[in-house]
Amino acid sequence: MQIAFIGTGSMGGLLIESFLRSGALQPKQITASSRTLSKVERLSARYPGLKTASSNVQAALHSDIIFLCVKPLDFQSVLSELKDVVTEEQIVVSITSPILLAHLESILPSKAAKIIPTITHSVLSGASLCMYGERIRPEDRLLLEQLFSSVGTPVPIPETQVRTASDISSCGPAFLAYILALWADAAESRSGLDRNTAIQLGAQMLLGTGRLLTEGGFTVEQLQQRVAVPGGVTAEGLQVLQEHLFQVFPELIKTTTRKHEHDLIKLDKLFENIEA
Template identity: 60%
Template sequence: MRVAFIGTGSMGSLLIEAFLRSGALLPQSICASNRSQSKTKLLAQRHPGLHVVRSNVEAVQGSKIIFLCVKPLDFSKVIAEITDALDEKQIIVSITSPVEVGILEQLTPAKVAKIVPSITHSVHSGSSLCIYGKRIRPEDRLLLEQLMSSISTPFTLKETETRIASDIASCGPAFMAYMLQLWAESAEELTGISREDALKLGSQMLLGTGKLLTEGGFTTNQLIDRVSVPGGVTAQGLAVLESGLRGVFDRLIEATHRKYDEDLSKLHTLFGPLSSTKNP
C-alpha cells in the first residue's frame, strides 16, 4: 500500500518518521511532496527508498492514502491541484482541524477523513483525533485506525468537538510544558534546586501521572484524594491552585476557540458557497 504525504513540514515529517520507526510503513511505501524539495530530500537521505516526487499530483497518483499536511490557507490551492488526479477508491486525510470534512467531500471524489495528530506521536503516545466523512467505509476506518494505532491511540469524535479535543490532545503538551517550566523556575528561585533537576523530576512525574490515569485505574478525583491528606502539604498546595487556577482554563478555551473561529472565517472566504455545508 502506497501512502502519500503532501507537505513535509513539522507535522508531516513527524508523522513520516513515527510511522517508519513503528514499522507500520516502510520507506518504499511512502512518497512525499513539498514546496521545498530540500526537506523531502533530507527525509529520503535518512530513509533510503522513500520516494521524493516533484509535484502533488505525482504524489497522489497510485497512493491509497494521501495525508494533507499543509497549512489551512493552503488547502484550497492544493485541493484544486490534485482533484482531477483523485478517484473514489482513494482516501484523503486532512490533519488540519479547521478544514471541514464536508467541504473536502464536495471538492474531491475521494473518501475523506480528518485525523488531527499530536507531537506525542513522535514517542508513539497520545491520542489521534479521528473524524470520518460519509464515504468512509468500515474497512477504510479499520485501515486508518490500524495505521494510527502504531503511533497513537485513535479517538473518534464529532467534528463539532474537534477544537476542544485539539486543545487537550494537540495543544496540551505545550500547555503542560509551559506550566512545568514556570514551576521549575520558581523552584530554582525560591529553594535553590537547579532548574534542570526540577524539570527532570517534573517530567518523570507527568509520565507517571499519565500512566496512573490511563493504566493504573485511577480517576482524577481518586488520585487527588490518594495523594492529598487533609491538613497536609499537598492539601495546602491544592488550596493555592484552587484559588489561582479556577477560571484560567475557561479563558484558555475562549482564546483558542476565538482563533479557531478566525481561521474558519478565512477558510469560508477561500472556499466560498461550499463553506455553508458542514459535516454533522
C-alpha cells in the same frame, strides 16, 4: 498499501518518521512531496526506498491514503491540484482542524477524513483525534485507526468538538511545558533547586501521572484523594490551585475557540473560490 504525504514540514515529517519508527510502514510504501523539495530529499536520503515526488499530483497518484500536511491557507492550492486527480477509492486525510470534512468532500471525489495528530506521536504516544466524512466505510476507519494505533491511541470524536479536544491532545504538550517551566522557575528562585533538575522531576512526574491515569486505573479524582493525605501539604497546595486556576481553562478554551472560528470564516471564503 501506498501512502502519500503532501507537505513534509514539522508535522508531515514527524508523522512519516513516527510511522517508520513504529514499523507500521516501510519506506517503500511512502511517497512524499513538499513545496521545498530539499525537505523530502533529506527524508529519502535518511530512509532509502522512500519516494520523492516532483509534484503533489505525482505523490497522490497510485496512493491509497493521501495525508495533507500543509497549513490551512495552503489547502486552496493543494485541493485545486488534486481535485481532478484523486479517485473515489482513495482516502484523503487532513491533519489540520479548521479544514472541514464538508469542504474536502465538496471539492474532492475521494473519501475524506480528518485526523489531528500530536507531537507526542514522535515517542509513540498521545491521542490522534479521528473524524470521518460520509463516504468513509467501516473498513477505511479500521485501516486508518490501525495505522494510528502504531504511533498512539486513535480517538474518534465529533468534528464539532475538534478545537477543545485538540487543545488538550495537540496543544496540551506546549501548555503543560509552559506550566512546568513556570513551576521550575518558582522552585529555583524559592529554594535554589536547579531549574533543569526541577524540569526533569516534572517530566518524570508527568510520565508517571499519565500512566496512572491510563494503565494504572486511577480517575483524576482518585489520584487527588490518594496523594492528598489528611493534614498533609498536597491538600493545602490544591486549595491554592482551586483559587487561582479556576478561570484559566474556560478563558483558554474561549480564546482558542475564537481563533478557530476566525480561521473557519477565512477558509470558508477561500473554499468558495475552488470549483468542484
